[in-house]
Amino acid sequence: MAILHNRVSQKELKERLYQETETRTTISFYQYFPIPDPQAFRDELYQALQVLKVFGRIYVAHEGINAQISVPQSHYEALQQYLYTIPALNGLRLNIAVDDDGKSFWVLKIKVRDKIVADGITDPAFDMSNKGKYVNAAQMNELLNDPDTIVVDMRNHYEYEVGHFVKAIEVPSDTFREQLPMAVDMLKDHQDKNIIMYCTGGIRCEKASAYMLHNGFKNVFHLEGGIINYARQVKDQGMDSKFIGKNFVFDDRLGERITEDVIAKCHQCGKPADNHTNCANEGCHLLFIQCEACAQQYEGCCSKGCQDFIHLPEEEQKELRKGVDKGSNVFNKSRARLRPKLKHGD
Structure with a gap:
């Protein structure tokens, strides 16, 4: 029976990625089209992409497919040819990352979802084919x-x-x-x-x-x-870019630079900065913007409380992390919302 899921630890997979010598290309694509049996489509896709050593995150639903992946450069054409054998994907545009080190993903995950984009639309008259x-x-x-x-x-x-x-x-x-x-x-x-x-x-x-x-x-x-x-x-x-700053991406890079403009500020000191990072405290993992100086001062943490937390004995950290729901833990100043605080203090 074909293996349809990864069976190796995340840590080992990431180590394998950084040991690779061939350059990878990061790609994204999507297509809205009817998929009668998303699970069967998912399993067939997994087998084909695993052979091509594709890593990444793909969602499949009755309404279509959404993918962010990386592929060894020598397998790019084979990947494209395979995707084009699927009638609804024939001629599909593959978006190749602009600012890419090839280390965006280290495992292949393909999941069946209700929708490829959670939209909350319940009106049966809504028609995706009538688009802008x-x-x-x-x-x-x-x-x-x-x-x-x-x-x-x-x-x-x-x-x-x-x-x-x-x-x-x-x-x-x-x-x-x-x-x-x-x-x-x-x-x-x-x-x-x-x-x-x-x-x-x-x-x-x-x-x-x-x-x-x-x-x-x-x-x-x-x-x-x-x-x-x-x-x-x-x-x-050779056109002028009307998009300024960085394009946030949902992979290990957390962003690709489009122009040299830095339009955001460090969430800790307020100096110009646009590098997103996740808090080094695994019990927090807040996504926030941090400048290099604050990254050194706080050791990659979002607060002094989290910095103190990461220096506790590992067993004590695990005990304090129990029952903490990180949820969608993102710094959003516009809504005055910060991460849930751990009991250890801030």
């Missing part, structure tokens, strides 16, 4: 020069904070399912203007554009391939 018009990088730049254009960032606060398009409106929520109705409400008085939705790789803004049309908006666009594809087109065609 694609715009490429040149069209995006042209529309951004039009005063009647409204640009909407469909990413989370911590993504917007380190980089976004000029003039972009932030929809201040931590979840996509909350953002959709909020975006409709925020723009209800601008239904006849050009509205461009964008996100990291295109998957969220494509669904958002369909949702806006579903709610009566007329001139809705979405950035094809998201920020990743935009950055590559700008680079290849």
Whole structure:
């Protein structure tokens, strides 16, 4: 029987990754299309990608596929050819990372989900095929020069904070399912203007554009391939980037630089900084922005309390971590919310 799951520890897999000598390419792609049996599709995909030594995170649902992966460069063409044998993925655009060290993933995980993007949409009349018009990088730049254009960032606060398009409106929520109705409400008085939705790789803004049309908006666009594809087109065609700063990515890199602009600040000292990190205290693991000086001062921790915590004996740390729910633990100054505090103190 074929092995359909990883059986090696995460630590060993990560060590194996850093021992590899061949360069890897980090890729993202998605496609909305009907999958009658997501579990069978998932198992077949796992077997094929495992042979090609693909690492990464893939979600499969009845509505389609969403993938962030890495592949050895020598297997890139074979991966592309395999994906193109799936009729709905034939000719699919593969977004290649702009700022990439190839160390983004160290294991292959393919999971079946209810949806590839959790959207909270329950209206049976909603139709993903009725979506906004694609715009490429040149069209995006042209529309951004039009005063009647409204640009909407469909990413989370911590993504917007380190980089976004000029003039972009932030929809201040931590979840996509909350953002959709909020975006409709925020723009209800601008239904006849050009509205461009964008996100990291295109998957969220494509669904958002369909949702806006579903709610009566007329001139809705979405950035094809998201920020990743935009950055590559700008680079290849020598255009000015209207996206400034870093593009947050959901892998071990936590970001890829698009321009040299640093538009965020260290969450500890307030100095310009845009490097995201997770708190070194495993009982906290808060995602936050930290400058190099604070990283040294606090030893990679988000607070003095967490710094003290990591110097406790390991057994005491384990005991104190019991029952602590980290949840979606992200620093979000706009909502004045910090991580749950451990009993050890802060």
